[in-house]
Amino acid sequence: MSDSENRIREDIARLSKSLFDRGFSVGSAGNLSAAVEDGILMTPTNSCLGFLDPARISKISRDGRHLSGDKPSKEIFLHSAFYETRPEVGAVVHLHSTYATALSCLSDVDPEDCIPPLTPYVVMRVGRVKLVDYVRPGDEKGGDLIRALGGKHAAVLLANHGPVVTGKDICSAVYAAEELEETAKLLVALRGLPTRILTAENVAELKAVFGSY
Numbered sequence: 001m002s003d004s005e006n007r008i009r010e011d012i013a014r015l016s017k018s019l020f021d022r023g024f025s026v027g028s029a030g031n032l033s034a035a036v037e038d039g040i041l042m043t044p045t046n047s048c049l050g051f052l053d054p055a056r057i058s059k060i061s062r063d064g065r066h067l068s069g070d071k072p073s074k075e076i077f078l079h080s081a082f083y084e085t086r087p088e089v090g091a092v093v094h095l096h097s098t099y100a101t102a103l104s105c106l107s108d109v110d111p112e113d114c115i116p117p118l119t120p121y122v123v124m125r126v127g128r129v130k131l132v133d134y135v136r137p138g139d140e141k142g143g144d145l146i147r148a149l150g151g152k153h154a155a156v157l158l159a160n161h162g163p164v165v166t167g168k169d170i171c172s173a174v175y176a177a178e179e180l181e182e183t184a185k186l187l188v189a190l191r192g193l194p195t196r197i198l199t200a201e202n203v204a205e206l207k208a209v210f211g212s213y
């Protein structure tokens with residue numbers, strides 16, 4: 001195993017524990033993956049993000065075959081669809097974090113833009129978030145729904161389930177998932193209050209200056 005793969009395994013375990021310790025995931029909810037030179041590392045199914053053993057993290061091929069480690073997350077289709085459709089994706093994080101999941105259950109969120117641009121950082125880290133129709137966790141159809149987005153979104157909310165956020169590497173994907181959750185919390189706190197969001201010009205300026213990955 002290469003030094004780089006070992007480092008990414010350690011990063012997945014360390015960042016997963018950090019998410020678990022701060023309540024971004026509970027029990028065995030959520031899953032993370034990261035690309036390595038010869039495949040994709042993925043958290044094992046039914047594992048607790050707080051107690052991962054780097055050596056037992058699953059490894060799958062780019063076409064979804066289980067190569068080594070424990071049995072991979074049942075959300076393998078969801079993760080694989082992001083890697084397939086967005087070449088810049090180096091990692092994927094799925095959580096059941098409370099506020100983002102709460103938004104995913106509201107009947108009046110805008111399915112095209114379910115995390116409106118309240119602050120600059122969510123625009124810079126996450127971009128426009130699309131609501132994806134509900135399917136059973138682990139259903140292959142989840143992958144089809146992500147592929148249908150044509151790689152246009154770095155993050156989605158799975159209806160009545162939770163967020164899936166990507167990044168160029170595992171650290172960026174985790175930071176983006178945290179930013180999405182904090183913005184969801186603000187949106188819930190501001191519900192019913194007259195709220196100013198960033199204008200289209202503000203968003204365009206952020207994209208021009210900071211780009212989007």
Ligand SMILES: O=C(O)[C@@H](O)C(=O)COP(=O)(O)O
Pocket residue numbers: 028029030031043044045046047072073074075094137138
């Ligand atoms: O909600 C679910 O069942 C999955 O999306 C999940 O979060 C945990 O599944 P595994 O990664 O297979 O444990």
Ligand SMILES: [Zn+2]
Pocket residue numbers: 029030094095096137161162
């Ligand atoms: Zn889930």
